[in-house]
Amino acid sequence: MEILDRKLLRDLGRLWAQVLAVALVMACGVMTLILALGATRSLEETRAAFYERYLFGNVFATANRAPEHLKAGLTAIEGVAAVETRIVKSLILDIEGMVEPAAALAVSLPDFGEPSVNRLYIRRGRLPEPTRPGEVAVVETFAEAHGFAPGDTFGALINGKKRQLTITGIVLSPEFIYAIGPGDMVPDQRRYGILFMSRSALEAAFDMTGAFNDVSLTVLRNADMDRIIEAVDERLDRYGGAGAHDRDDQISHAFLQAELDQLQAMAGVIPPIFLFISAFLVNMILSRLIALEREQIGLLKAVGFSSLHVAWHYAKLVIVICAIGLVIGGIAGSWVGGALTRLYGEFFSFPFLVFAHSADLFFIAGAVTVAAALAGAASAIRSVVVLPPAVAMRPPAPARYHTLGIGLGALHSVFSQLTTMALRHLWRRPVRTGLTTLGTSFSVGLLVTALFSFDSIDYMIDQIFFQTAREDAAVTFAGDRHPDALRALADIEGVMRAEPFRQTPVTLTNRHVELRMVIEGLPRQTQLSRVLDVDAEPIVLPSSGLLLSERVADKLGLRVGDAVEVDFLSRENLTVSVPVAAVVQSYVGLTGYMNIAALDRLMREGARVSGARIKIDPDRLDDVYDAVKQTPGIASIALLRLSREQFRATIEQNVVISIVVYSVLAVIITFGVIYNSARIQLSERARELASLRVFGFTRAEVSSVLLVELGVVVALAQPLGWLIGYGFAWSVARGFESDLFRIPLVVDQATFATASLVVIAAGLFSALIVRRRIDRFDLIEVLKTRE
Template identity: 40%
Template sequence: MTLHPAPLTHKLMRDLYRIKGQAVAIGAVIAVGVMMLVMMTGLVASLSETRRTYYDRFRLADVFAPVARAPETVAQRLRHLPGVAAIQTRVSGRALIDLGGNALPIQARALSLPEYRAAALNTIYLTDGRMFDAARAEEVVVLRSFARAHGLRPGDHIAATMNGFRRELSVVGFAQSPEFLYSTAPGELAPDDARFAVLWMSRTALAAAFDMQGAFNEVLFSLSRGAEPEAVIAAADRLLDRYGAQGAYGLSHLQSDLFISEEIDGLRRSARSVPPIFLAVAAFLLYIVISRMVQAEREQIGLMKAFGYSDTEVGGHYFRMILVIAVGGALAGCLLGVAAGRWMADLYLLYYKFPFLVFRLDPASFLTGFAVSILAASAGGLLVLRQVFALTPAVAMRAAAPPDYSHSGQFSSALEHVLDQPTRMVLRRLTRQPLRMGGAVLGVAAGLSVSIAMMSILNSFSAMQALTFDVIDHSDLNVSFIQPLEARSIHDLQSLPGVIEVEPVRIVPAILRNGRALYHGAIHGLIEQPRLYRAVDADTQPITMRQGGVILSSGLARTLDIKAGDQLSVDVREGRRPRLSLPVIAVAESLLGSPAYMEIGALNRVLKEPLRISGAYLRVDATQAAKIYAALKAMPMVAGVSVKSESRAALKKVMDQGAGAMRYVMALIAAVITFGVIYNAARVAQAERARDLAGLRVLGFSRGEVAFVLLGELAAVTLLALPLGGVIGYGLTFAIAAGFSTDVYQIRPVLDAESFGLAMAVVLVAALVSGWLVKRDIDRADLVTALKTRE
């Protein structure tokens, strides 16, 4: 006989209403996991598709080959290299922009564009104004983000120093370029729209400014389908070697593409690792809730089976309850994921200089979110459904045998006299059901561990900035020269009024290799005992610059898979461009960038260029900073000035956007999951003991004493979870820190008392709020109804 399913449907509605608080809490945990999945996969799809479209539409080059100076006739030979589809030669140079309201000169990069035809590669997107007139050498198009940062308009005039000569330029338009999605000044990692500009000029005008008539100093390659970039790079370097090749590199080594690739990879890693944590917790909570319901509804299960409902129909009732919660959470998560993704897309549009960025939904993420939510929820519920199938009507309708507590929960007579009755009841509950209490402790510890990990990551970002700007860099500003100068040039800086201390540096661009691993970077030559800019070890102690070899930062050592004692191949891309083999003598701690260090004298000797410097670190009197800036602006040898306070502010802004902003989202989510776990633990305990608590009220216990019996158990579970959650959080912190770290910056876990304290405070607040909600229901409970309930 098949019974009509309507009664089970009505029971399902009543059961869901009865546990609405727990259902919402579990659904919220599922929703958070699905939201993260939909948001992150959507952002990955959006950024990847937008980048691909932008690169294709404006023909971004596949290979970049800078050179000292090559005649234009070489272009034909480059065009016929195997694997090359198209090339574009251009002139590129550094410039300093002088805006009247700025004390410091602003670093800029000047690039040429063809006068009478569109560029074959690396075209620009004109957003305002017009293109320059080829007949007017003073007209330029400026990077839009820089123009907006300074309030420039088409028709404004700026002064720029190029190749040592000052020029008056007329801004005729603003543009964006796929080459500068992430634009930074030379030598800096954090972008600052106000401190770096890109100028596009006619080829003729820029060639005249940098003495490149009939020549070029950079060539761009577009590759044929299936061509190997490494083969083209090697061929281009061989052909350009006699002209001062500085090392061709692929698109993956372009700084702008490197940063956005790291962002996409970080989102992809997070999408794979974060949502499963929340769904696993939800499965655990569902197991506890449904298990409690099955135990409490033994008699109802027996009656349903006695009236002809099959095991499949009865089990399906509880399974439908699981599905309703899982599907509801997944649906809410999908909607929240779309909203959060659109919000994050707007942030990325500001952070990366895309002309457009539309949040693109990934249909697979919806299917994955629903499928994984249902599977995780089912995994938590199927174990309970085994109990439903095992119950026969006769056994189910008979009350379960009371558990044997004869060998547990006994206290000594001395303890009996010390503890009052409510306290003894709490302790007996803990000792008589250790497995159930252990599960509750583990659940709360899991929520605490996530909070600890996220609090530690928040502190880790701050620690990264502190190490970089307070421990490693003790200077106030960094001055770079147009080209390496004689060491005595340092006296010109020392003689400036207000300059307290000057420390020379030699920065040499180089390609660092270890086997097949390579890195396009630079070697920093420092004095033997540097004070203003230092290399430090893992204990943040200064490292003496010994003359025996090179010191690599920890991030660079990992990239090259090299350690102290190994030999490092160095292709210098400046001057005589020697190829060196240097021993790695130490590994330095660095959380930002991937620097390599040498003693400056030893570096100059291997380059056969003694007593050369390319810049200096300065410590200055803040009261005379304006005069120092004015003096530096007037020095023709100065290529750029970087103020540490401005670099720090720019880095903080970067850390608070993009992937950095994601840590705040995850910290909020950690608080949600912590509350969900604790609230469910409190609700389950209340449902299990509703009849006992009503009986205590009838026996004369006050509301406060009855609440103490239940909430004392919650307090004990929470306190026991604190040390366990701390241990789990310790390991989880390292895992999440590794996920946030990139080749550009490394996150070192900061496990301090503040992180643990704040995380524990979140847990305690969640416990207090949950306890208040449960106590409110205890006070409102109908004693007669509760006493009629059979366990």
């Protein structure tokens, strides 16, 4: 070991607290990078493996009732590898011990052999036998929510008939990694399940012999997806085909993709912040160390060390700090990343997890961290290289200060000499003061980013559940019905109000932009499902015209008064041009509304309802649930009252985790920045502060100089941090925005205040640690040495 390396080790030992503070900031950057990218890769590989092994479809389509012989035509489409026709139906379940009705999607399995598309992974038991119509396989999440095991039974209302079903197996499907019930905001595994039954059982139950209403296709590599989708639509159009789509519009895939996109976005935003701050901290520490060792540097050069040799000595210090950060961050990142992957694996139903071992990630993280730190150190190291030894051996020229640009009198009348000292010191190094402020403001910003989710979710819950969807339950019929069906529902004892809705799949076209979505027809003056304008004011539905959500209007480039082409997918060749009557608010899905009477007119089928939203007397909830379980023709029921709770619980759980993580990161940044700048100020000004002690200033007075400096930085960092936080929150809200949902950008004042309080507390804590050093000043030692 070189003698200089011994010096390096001793320097590290002496500066351990500062080194650790910087290394921790670096570690956060490395950790978030490895965690986010590592988990994304693991989940992507897991998903890819699951999709590939279990033949997840590439194209999906539904129809009302298509003859089975169409399958040959679908298989013949160029580029199609395999076709699986199925019967898929909604059921109402009656599960023992569960008061409210559960809903399920029944999916048929071929009577012979495995499906050629969307195969099942059998966790336990076996698939149902075609000869036993009462047998079902259920998805694992649903089974777990009810504690079901093979052999257990539950009741179901199948096409109006009550049946007892027996579970034969517990399965996972690449199609339902994320399963969400109709009308629900978040998955509720207890109230919504996926059941797999034999084709012959469903054919018999729904009178679908020789027919199908759902088809999935896999395609060959390099197949032309658009042409395949077009060809499928052509063949299904006559049978009520609702338009084929690829994986992007497949609910489970789209949700999973949105989640992965967010994870990946985190890797793009958070680590650079940490790298920037650590580069700045490295610069601060190294500049100070080099200033203190000026004479030593001169000596080393005088005795014959080359400039590069001395520079390399200081670069090594930086590299060692990086190494500490990398080790801590690497271990923490792998560990937390693994845990996160497992958490996702549980949340989404994967049969197995593929952990992507990414040695390259560590290498990338290492290279990026070292590069950022050395970039931060560059100016300090450069000063070592250019310092001539003769100059280095002389003491540096005294620090030059300037007045603050305001009159002397003005300053003195407001501030004491101690405060003037503090302010001038800040002013003397505007870049450093600016960067320290910026670093601290990032902490505030991160906290605002974490905390704003609460505000937005609260706002969203209020908007969705109290302003818009004010019903207790939404009942969907099995197929559109005559409005009389509404009366049957309204007659159930305990139902206080029932409002109809009609939903129909459409393709909206404006110039070259096409959008597949659902239009919902609502009564003119809805009470239970209100439509709000962009300012959150309720709208009375006009007697004609389409109301589109902001996202739909944006995507299609439409404004109020423009005409849009509406192609009704459930009716063959029915395309009409409809004017946009209003742009409305919506946080979930792609939505469009119309007056139900206007929709009926356009669709030329007479009055029809798809379902109803109902208000239930809270005392008679159980009666209504019972009645629903007995009522034929109800395909599914979404319980908004329960959704609300589930929504809050699910989202808050995720939000709390992210708030804890962000808070820890913010506190580490604050500590790293404030502690280091306080230590450096103390080192630079030890003599000055000790002199003050000699003149009879108390410890508290002397500390106040330092505290005022830090206080100014922390105070300046607050408004800047709020601004940065608002910007981050905006980009997070944008990042979340997808066709499935979006979150509103709402940041309460309390959020800014909380973020500031946490950072101020962390700053104060760091400053107090440094204050203890002022208390232990050796006055004589300091006065005898020359700066």
